[in-house]
Amino acid sequence: MEPEIDWDNVGFGIKKTDYMFVMKCSNGDEFKQEGGELKPFANIELNPAAGVLNYGQGLLEGMKAYRREDGKIVLFRPDQNALRMKDGADRMCMPCPSVAQFVDAVKQTALANQRWIPPPGKGSLYLRPLLLGTGPILGLTQAPEYTFLIYTTPAGNYLKDGVNSQFNLYIEDEYDRASLGGTGGIKSITNYGPVLRPLTKARSGGFTDVLYLDSATRKYVEEVSTCNIFIVKDNIISTPPTKGTVLPGITRKSIIEIARDQGYTVEERQIEVEELFEADEAFCTGTAVIVVPVGSITYQGKRIQYQTDTNSVCNKLFSTYVAIINGETEDRKGWITEIN
Numbered sequence: 001m002e003p004e005i006d007w008d009n010v011g012f013g014i015k016k017t018d019y020m021f022v023m024k025c026s027n028g029d030e031f032k033q034e035g036g037e038l039k040p041f042a043n044i045e046l047n048p049a050a051g052v053l054n055y056g057q058g059l060l061e062g063m064k065a066y067r068r069e070d071g072k073i074v075l076f077r078p079d080q081n082a083l084r085m086k087d088g089a090d091r092m093c094m095p096c097p098s099v100a101q102f103v104d105a106v107k108q109t110a111l112a113n114q115r116w117i118p119p120p121g122k123g124s125l126y127l128r129p130l131l132l133g134t135g136p137i138l139g140l141t142q143a144p145e146y147t148f149l150i151y152t153t154p155a156g157n158y159l160k161d162g163v164n165s166q167f168n169l170y171i172e173d174e175y176d177r178a179s180l181g182g183t184g185g186i187k188s189i190t191n192y193g194p195v196l197r198p199l200t201k202a203r204s205g206g207f208t209d210v211l212y213l214d215s216a217t218r219k220y221v222e223e224v225s226t227c228n229i230f231i232v233k234d235n236i237i238s239t240p241p242t243k244g245t246v247l248p249g250i251t252r253k254s255i256i257e258i259a260r261d262q263g264y265t266v267e268e269r270q271i272e273v274e275e276l277f278e279a280d281e282a283f284c285t286g287t288a289v290i291v292v293p294v295g296s297i298t299y300q301g302k303r304i305q306y307q308t309d310t311n312s313v314c315n316k317l318f319s320t321y322v323a324i325i326n327g328e329t330e331d332r333k334g335w336i337t338e339i340n
């Protein structure tokens with residue numbers, strides 16, 4: 001039965017869908033395919049001493065299932081999310097589903113909830129895989145049991161009136177997001193609670209999000225709370241390298257490839273704060289926003305405004321990405337996984 005939803009105003013809030021996927025594994029063991037199952041979406045029960053509740057042993061992922069005009073349901077590079085979870089699990093000392101198990105679970109979860117996938121062009125079904133230390137533990141060590149869980153919620157487009165809305169960023173010079181040797185390069189749940197303070201501060205100042213600098217020198221640009229950043233100067237595209245303190249975004253990586261295919265030079269290099277004030281354009285990438293133009297950046301009272309018209313580099317890259325998802329541009333790289 002079709003849900004009664006105003007697909008034009010889906011927004012980004014959590015909506016309860018039908019099923020979630022759950023697979024468990026003991027510490028020192030491996031996840032087994034037959035151990036995973038779809039269950040009706042519901043609260044989960046945890047021991048109060050669960051490792052994830054007490055010591056933050058947990059990872060998250062974020063991906064989307066889209067419905068195309070021809071009825072096909074597609075995922076974008078789900079293997080990349082699986083690989084990133086493996087890297088994170090290694091850092092956080094957790095067992096992790098294999099790439100095949102991860103992708104299969106994502107497919108099953110998307111299909112089980114397919115009535116919640118918005119019509120073509122109206123958004124997507126957001127999928128949130130979690131890997132959590134759910135076994136009880138008091139001494140600081142690995143939890144004895146792990147849960148791989150995927151839940152979903154429909155998400156609207158980040159578009160307003162057909163054009164991607166823009167970000168007004170605030171450069172934070174009091175709080176850091178990530179440190180060298182820390183967990184900024186993996187999608188650890190422990191990375192997100194600490195950004196609420198700077199994010200709240202930025203939002204109360206009328207900004208959309210925070211742009212963080214490197215914690216060692218506060219001279220170089222790193223990324224935004226949940227997206228990566230790019231600048232464009234004289235048609236050369238630059239983005240900070242992902243060397244531990246920047247989350248290796250799958251959108252980031254894909255946009256770099258798309259831009260190079262279109263003939264742009266893309267440099268992964270350190271970007272000094274001052275360069276922002278000389279750039280022609282800036283944009284952010286991430287699964288939630290895909291590619292969103294930066295309208296302005298504010299740093300120590302200085303504000304730079306960027307062009308955000310339809311001829312922008314950002315807009316060209318965004319259009320190509322969306323065309324690949326929609327099947328209007330040939331998927332020459334095998335990025336699209338059809339699941340029905």
Ligand SMILES: *Cc1c(COP(=O)(O)O)cnc(C)c1O
Nearest residue numbers: 226227228247249250251286287
């Ligand atoms: C998830 C995330 C991104 C974007 O990654 P995608 O794979 O493109 O969605 C960027 N930065 C941070 C901090 C993130 O958590």
